[in-house]
Amino acid sequence: MNKRSMMRLLATGAVATVTLAGLAACAPAGGDTSNEKVTLTWWHNATADPLAGFWQDVADEFEADHPNVTIKVEGFQNEDLQRTLIPNALRSGDAPDLFQQWGAGELAAQVRAGQVKDISADVADQVAEIGGTVSPWQVDGKTYGLPFSFGIEGFWYNKDLFAQAGIEGTPETLDDLYDAIDKLKAINVAPIAVGAGSKWPAAHYWYNFALKSCSPDVLSAAQATLTFDDPCFVEAGDYLTEFLASEPFQEGYLGTTAQEGAGSSAGLLATGNAGMELMGHWNPGTMGGILAEESGGEATPPAFLGWFNFPGIEGTDGDPTAALGGGDGFSCSADSPPECSELLAYIVSVDVQKRFGEIGAGLPVTPGSESGISDTNLQQVLAGLKKATYVQLWLDTAYGATVGGAMNDGIVNLFAGNGTSEDIVTSIQDAVKTL
Amino acid sequence: MSNLSRKRLEIGFFAGPALLFYVGLVIIPIVLAAFYSVFRWDGLGPIVDPTCIDAYAAAGSLGPNYCNRFVGIENYTRAFADPVFISAIGHNFFILALSLVIQGPLAIGIALLLNRKMRGRALLRLLIFIPYVLSEVVAGLAWKLLLLPNAGFDTFLDLLGWKGDKPNWLAEPDVVMWTMFLILTWKYVGFAVLLMLAGLQGVPEELSEAAQIDGASWWQTQRHITLPLLGPTIRIWAFLSIIGSLQLFDMVWVTTKGGPNFSSATMATYLVEIGSSRQQIGFGTAVAVILFVISLVIALVYQRFALNRDLEGAMTGRGR
Numbered sequence: 101m102n103k104r105s106m107m108r109l110l111a112t113g114a115v116a117t118v119t120l121a122g123l124a125a126c127a128p129a130g131g132d133t134s135n136e137k138v139t140l141t142w143w144h145n146a147t148a149d150p151l152a153g154f155w156q157d158v159a160d161e162f163e164a165d166h167p168n169v170t171i172k173v174e175g176f177q178n179e180d181l182q183r184t185l186i187p188n189a190l191r192s193g194d195a196p197d198l199f200q201q202w203g204a205g206e207l208a209a210q211v212r213a214g215q216v217k218d219i220s221a222d223v224a225d226q227v228a229e230i231g232g233t234v235s236p237w238q239v240d241g242k243t244y245g246l247p248f249s250f251g252i253e254g255f256w257y258n259k260d261l262f263a264q265a266g267i268e269g270t271p272e273t274l275d276d277l278y279d280a281i282d283k284l285k286a287i288n289v290a291p292i293a294v295g296a297g298s299k300w301p302a303a304h305y306w307y308n309f310a311l312k313s314c315s316p317d318v319l320s321a322a323q324a325t326l327t328f329d330d331p332c333f334v335e336a337g338d339y340l341t342e343f344l345a346s347e348p349f350q351e352g353y354l355g356t357t358a359q360e361g362a363g364s365s366a367g368l369l370a371t372g373n374a375g376m377e378l379m380g381h382w383n384p385g386t387m388g389g390i391l392a393e394e395s396g397g398e399a400t401p402p403a404f405l406g407w408f409n410f411p412g413i414e415g416t417d418g419d420p421t422a423a424l425g426g427g428d429g430f431s432c433s434a435d436s437p438p439e440c441s442e443l444l445a446y447i448v449s450v451d452v453q454k455r456f457g458e459i460g461a462g463l464p465v466t467p468g469s470e471s472g473i474s475d476t477n478l479q480q481v482l483a484g485l486k487k488a489t490y491v492q493l494w495l496d497t498a499y500g501a502t503v504g505g506a507m508n509d510g511i512v513n514l515f516a517g518n519g520t521s522e523d524i525v526t527s528i529q530d531a532v533k534t535l
Numbered sequence: 536m537s538n539l540s541r542k543r544l545e546i547g548f549f550a551g552p553a554l555l556f557y558v559g560l561v562i563i564p565i566v567l568a569a570f571y572s573v574f575r576w577d578g579l580g581p582i583v584d585p586t587c588i589d590a591y592a593a594a595g596s597l598g599p600n601y602c603n604r605f606v607g608i609e610n611y612t613r614a615f616a617d618p619v620f621i622s623a624i625g626h627n628f629f630i631l632a633l634s635l636v637i638q639g640p641l642a643i644g645i646a647l648l649l650n651r652k653m654r655g656r657a658l659l660r661l662l663i664f665i666p667y668v669l670s671e672v673v674a675g676l677a678w679k680l681l682l683l684p685n686a687g688f689d690t691f692l693d694l695l696g697w698k699g700d701k702p703n704w705l706a707e708p709d710v711v712m713w714t715m716f717l718i719l720t721w722k723y724v725g726f727a728v729l730l731m732l733a734g735l736q737g738v739p740e741e742l743s744e745a746a747q748i749d750g751a752s753w754w755q756t757q758r759h760i761t762l763p764l765l766g767p768t769i770r771i772w773a774f775l776s777i778i779g780s781l782q783l784f785d786m787v788w789v790t791t792k793g794g795p796n797f798s799s800a801t802m803a804t805y806l807v808e809i810g811s812s813r814q815q816i817g818f819g820t821a822v823a824v825i826l827f828v829i830s831l832v833i834a835l836v837y838q839r840f841a842l843n844r845d846l847e848g849a850m851t852g853r854g855r
Binding site: 183184187188190191209210212213296297299351352353354355356363500501502505506512515518534 | 575577578579613619683684703705706707708711791792794795796797798809811812813814815818
């Protein structure tokens with residue numbers, strides 16, 4: 101500890117000699133800081149427009165309102181940010197002030213280590229306004245971050261290809277889905293694109309089968325106590341095995357990434373090479389970004405896009421209207437200046453949230469901002485979210501990095517044609533033992 | 536000042552900074568890693584937390600034994616019980632073996648060829664060496680793009696006459712390690728050739744001339760004169776190649792991240808993926824210690840039995 105604070109002191113000294121702003125950032129927090137110069141670092145997961153540019157705009161606006169604040173905004177690739185950059189930055193004690201926060205299990209671990217700032221008092225109004233959606237960003241009743249977006253996932257599909265294949269309406273049951281897969285194969289299109297190389301997109305199939313196999317009570321208990329004894333978890337694997345046997349995915353899906361370029365699963369759907377993709381509400385934004393990179397034009401999502409919820413399964417314990425969802429938020433690190441929570445409050449203000457909805461990057465969370473959602477698909481996602489009687493947070497986020505990662509590996513192993521439904525549950529339980 | 540103390544001062548002056556760096560950046564981290572490796576630790580909080588209360592741990596999703604984090608050798612037994620880790624070790628040795636068996640002879644062959652006087656020799660030497668100069672990330676990304684289905688590499692194969700279905704080079708579990716070896720060979724054969732060429736400059740021409748006068752063919756000259764005299768260079772190259780194969784990380788991480796489904800994972804990518812990304816620092820350092828011990832043992836054995844005649848006097852015994 102002494103060595104570290106010594107290093108910090110040295111580093112501080114070096115920075116202070118270079119910029120006045122650097123000096124101010126290291127000044128003790130609290131008191132009236134409105135006139136002192138402050139530099140905020142802000143890490144988010146948007147690497148392409150429209151979202152990347154949007155966050156920069158938000159930062160510029162905040163700077164304009166707070167002349168003493170300078171904001172350094174940086175966007176990183178999602179998995180690198182979540183799995184490597186943020187954990188390492190937190191560990192090293194040199195964390196960004198405001199950083200992307202996925203909530204729940206991961207947040208709990210960071211809070212326990214004292215790396216995240218309790219902002220309950222600073223954002224009490226915002227918490228009251230946003231309501232229950234904040235709960236994944238709370239630990240033991242205290243607020244450690246705020247979501248700026250929350251939505252559920254479902255199948256994004258190509259309406260043109262569906263029409264060409266003669267698929268009427270959207271699949272309501274699992275059998276409908278199998279039917280659609282066969283029809284898409286008949287017109288030589290990869291029915292579903294999945295980015296199994298990024299692991300989680302493949303894992304989400306098991307999550308959805310678990311959601312439709314297990315009762316909400318079992319799922320809540322599993323998240324709280326990390327027990328997975330209920331047979332419904334094995335059943336989820338059986339449904340997945342059956343689903344995989346129908347060979348619904350594009351060739352080489354094990355090596356496909358989710359969001360990088362035209363060869364990714366989002367890219368395959370965006371360029372008309374696949375019929376569907378199971379993905380979160382951010383997908384139109386992602387696809388718009390990929391298309392813009394390819395063409396060099398504006399970042400607009402493809403016009404042929406439609407959305408439907410993951411079909412329910414008859415005769416199971418699962419709630420057919422249940423939805424799997426998650427959100428994106430930001431947390432302030434433990435040593436961040438008070439301006440950090442002010443910026444966070446600005447990010448979730450109705451005005452910013454409305455514009456967030458307008459760019460189609462996802463569903464905003466603050467009531468009153470829904471009117472900004474111009475994308476008809478996102479309106480459908482919102483309707484699905486409102487209709488859902490039970491919303492389960494992404495399972496890997498809910499269970500934390502250790503258990504969630506082992507679970508995803510177990511599922512991808514099944515995708516690769518190895519292992520059994522039981523093996524997935526065993527790998528989860530083994531990981532729980534190592535906590 | 537006496538001669539002796541002056542000598543000591545000199546040694547201290549010249550060796551001191553290097554020693555300080557070596558202890559600080561090599562020895563201490565190794566000791567720390569060995570220490571971390573016997574704990575179940577996520578790297579977020581202090582490793583031994585006297586204020587930890589089991590009741591708090593039980594209330595959250597932190598696991599039942601959250602506060603008792605000393606686990607002895609459990610991390611090691613867990614690593615060796617994990618088929619993914621065992622296969623990762625296998626992948627390291629796969630690259631190691633293929634490097635020695637294919638890359639080595641290939642490099643020697645190219646070096647012998649390029650050592651002959653011929654037109655365009657300088658250009659050929661340059662072309663073979665260029666990949667080695669590229670940064671690993673740049674080369675890896677370029678290959679990743681080239682190897683996408685129906686992208687550059689497949690089109691090239693089409694031109695060569697291989698029509699029809701081709702493997703998905705980086706996405707098929709059975710193919711990916713061979714692809715990886717191809718990329719690594721492309722990247723590192725230039726370095727091996729450079730070493731061999733340098734070694735060839737040390738082979739006295741008189742010997743080959745004498746052999747030629749005695750009626751030896753070009754092949755016989757290479758086989759009985761050049762290769763034996765190239766021995767020290769080959770052994771050093773093999774040593775570098777072995778260590779490089781065991782610690783293989785960058786190229787795999789950039790192209791596949793160890794995937795699909797860990798089928799190109801190496802010990803190093805496994806330790807980053809499971810140890811760091813999963814926030815299991817204790818387990819990750821146990822894997823790091825295993826990687827270190829394997830590398831150390833192989834290096835020592837190799838030095839003892841293969842390199843000792845080359846290093847005679849330099850690293851063994853007292854200077855003559």
